[in-house]
Amino acid sequence: MKLIVAIVQDEDASRLVANLMSEGYGVTKLATTGGFLKAGNTTLLVGVDDSRFDGCLAIIEKVCKSRKQIASSPVNMGGAAGMYAPYPIEVTVGGATVFVLTVDQFVKF
Numbered sequence: 001m002k003l004i005v006a007i008v009q010d011e012d013a014s015r016l017v018a019n020l021m022s023e024g025y026g027v028t029k030l031a032t033t034g035g036f037l038k039a040g041n042t043t044l045l046v047g048v049d050d051s052r053f054d055g056c057l058a059i060i061e062k063v064c065k066s067r068k069q070i071a072s073s074p075v076n077m078g079g080a081a082g083m084y085a086p087y088p089i090e091v092t093v094g095g096a097t098v099f100v101l102t103v104d105q106f107v108k109f
C-alpha cells in the first residue's frame with residue numbers, strides 16, 4: 001500500500017476530489033499554504049493499494065493544470081537601513097507536487 005501526498009492548486013482541488021471519490025479512492029483534504037507564494041493550496045492524502053496506484057496518479061495528472069502566477073519578491077534597494085521594494089516575478093506553479101510513501105501498516109478502529 002502507498003500513501004500519496006499531493007499538493008495541488010485550490011482551483012483544481014474540488015474536481016480532483018470528486019474524480020477520485022467517484023473512482024472509489026479514499027481522500028483526505030487539507031487546507032495548506034505554499035512556503036514561497038504564501039498563498040493557499042490544497043494537500044490531499046490518498047491511501048491506495050498498489051494495484052490502484054497508477055490509476056490514482058493518472059487522475060491527478062489529468063485534472064491538475066499548471067498555471068503562471070505573479071509573486072512579489074522583495075528587492076534590496078540598498079542603504080544602511082536595508083530598504084526593500086516589492087518586485088513582481090512570474091512563476092509557473094505545477095499542476096501537482098506528489099510525494100509517494102510506502103505504508104508499513106494500515107489499521108482502522
Ligand code: 2BA
Nearest residue numbers: 007033034035036037038039041091092093094095096097
Ligand atoms: P509554493 O512554495 O508557494 O511555490 C509556488 C511556486 O513557486 C512553485 O511551484 C515554484 O514554481 C515557485 N517557487 C517555489 N520556490 C521558489 C524559489 N525559491 N524561487 C523561485 N520560485 C520558486 P511548484 O514547484 O509547482 O510548487 C507548488 C507548491 O507545492 C509549493 O507552493 C509548495 O506548497 C509545494 N511544494 C513544492 N515543492 C515542495 C517540496 N519539495 N516540499 C514540500 N512542498 C513542496
